[in-house]
Amino acid sequence: MPKANKKMKNIEVPGTRQFANRVEEFPDAVDLTLGQPDFDTPEPVKQAAIDAINTKPMKYSHNTGLLELRKAISEYYKSSCGADYDPNGEVLVTVGGSEGIDGVLRAIIDPGDEVLVPAPTYLGYEPIIELSGGVTKFVDMSETDYIATPELIESNITEKTKAVLLNYPTNPTGVTYTKEQMDALVEVFKKYDIFIITDEIYGENTLEGDHISLAKYPEIKEKAIVVNGLSKSHAMTGWRIGYVVAHRVIMEDITAVHLYNTICASIPSQYAAIEALTTQLHVPKEMNQAYIQRRDYIYKRLTDMGLEVSKPTGAFYIFPSIRKYEEDSFKFATDLLESVHLAVVPGRSFSEYGEGHIRLSFACSMEELTEAADRLEKYIKILDMK
Ligand SMILES: Cc1ncc(COP(=O)(O)O)c(C=O)c1O
Structure with missing residues (x-):
């Protein structure tokens, strides 16, 4: 039988999926593995897609996305960050944040290039870096309260x-990062001729303080590539809409990868996204109220159990x-699932620097x-008695 690309040997099914798939074996399981909002997509967003299907041409859009959507994204960056991204050439609509990440990494990586990835982190980057011939260099944040400090990056x-x-x-x-922390990182970024990609x-799921986007730093616009999307902010994981904003020079190459990969994102979803980014910008804050309540609850329960844990200030x-x-x-998560039917994600799924931890999603x-x-x-009581 012909064989797949040799690099495929190293590409594993992510830990999140491995555990989510096992949940089916336990019909009464509580599943805290998956990273998607439990809320429904806002009604006006759904309606916008339905209306578009009935009234608009369901043909390919411009490779970079519908102009109206690119304008809405550009406006969003102007109003939230004061940033200038030209809807013509500096905004790209992608199939979820995932396709944005794929396009960005494939557009910039030459064989042997290293990408520094502060970790523990999302498990979606390493496989793309490796398939592009690059080398993932995880940077251990476990000793710095999971913050990528300027010293860590620079060294x-x-x-x-x-x-x-x-x-x-x-x-x-x-x-999350404070303005002071981002300012200090940007000082390092300024010194080097490298790209800075922020996912x-x-x-929008910043639960305390403000989100300090990389887009807020026009002085490094030439090297900054920001990936974002509506999956989490508007409970739209199934619609598959993400986007990238970047300087037009690198955006040309990212767009070239994207157009050969997908031509353009789904048209009904793009119309839904216009609605989300115009009339529904208040939605994430409403969802955050629920996340904050759940976060406070689970944080208290975990600390009362005697587990060492930091209070998250963002995501869920x-x-x-x-x-x-x-x-x-992995052993802890497996035993937990098999004994009390609770599914969580083992920390090692987020690189070796996540070992000794578990991830619980409170998007439930x-x-x-x-x-x-x-x-x-x-x-834990059973373990305490052992
Ligand atoms: C950090 C991070 N980036 C990107 C994604 C993928 O986003 P999308 O569903 O928009 O492709 C996820 C999904 O969980 C994520 O956690």
């Missing part, structure tokens, strides 16, 4: 470094340490969260 930059890829608010830790898909994940009981997070109902906390407590 890992070499002549092989092509880009730094930073995700914030961070999946899986829920960490800001949880930007919490990342307690389970080191007290078990170093191997309070009832589920309460039941999950009860089950975890029950399991």
Whole structure:
């Protein structure tokens, strides 16, 4: 039988999926593995897609997306960050944030190029970097409260470094960056001829303070590439709409990858996205009220159980340490699922620097969260008695 690309040997099914798939074996399981809002897409957004299907041409759009949507994205950056991104040439509509990440990485990586990825982090970057012939260099943030400090970044930059890829608010830790922290990072970014890619898909899910987008730093616009999307902000994971904003020079190459990959994003979804980014900009804040309530609840329950945990300030994940009981997070998560039927994601799924932790998603109902906390407590009591 002909064989696949040799690099495929190293591409694994992500830990999140491995556990989510096993949940089916336990019909009464509580599932805190998946990273998508439990809310429904706002009605006006759905209606906009329905109306578009009935009244607009369902043909390919411009490769970079419908002009009206690109204008809405450009406006969003102007009003939220004071940033200037020309809808013609500096905004690209993609098939979810994922396709944006893929297009960006494939457009910039030459074989052997290193991409610095502060970790623990989202597991979607490494496979694309590796398939593009690049090398993923995880930068350990476990000793700096999961913050990528300027020292950490700078000490890992070499002549092989092509880009730094930073995700914030961070999946899986829920960490956000203050203005002072971003200012200090940008001072380092200014010094080097490398790209800075930020995955800001949880930007609207900032639960405390403001989200400090990389787009707020016009002085590094030439090297800044911001990936974002509507999956999390507007509970639109199934619509598959993301976008990239960047300087027009690199955007030309990102667009070339995108157009050969997908031609353009789905047209009904693009119309839905226009609605989300014009009349529905208040929606994420409303959802955040629920996330804050759940975050406070689960944080208290975990600390009451005696687990070491930081209070997340963004996204909808919490990342307690389970080191007290078990170093191997896959073993802990497997035992937890099999004994009390609670599904969580092992920290090692987010690189080796996530080891000794588990990720719980609080994008679920309070009832589920309460039941999950009860089950975890029950399991921990069993461990305490051992
Ligand atoms: C950090 C991060 N980036 C990107 C994505 C993918 O987003 P999308 O569904 O828009 O492709 C996810 C999904 O969980 C994520 O956590």
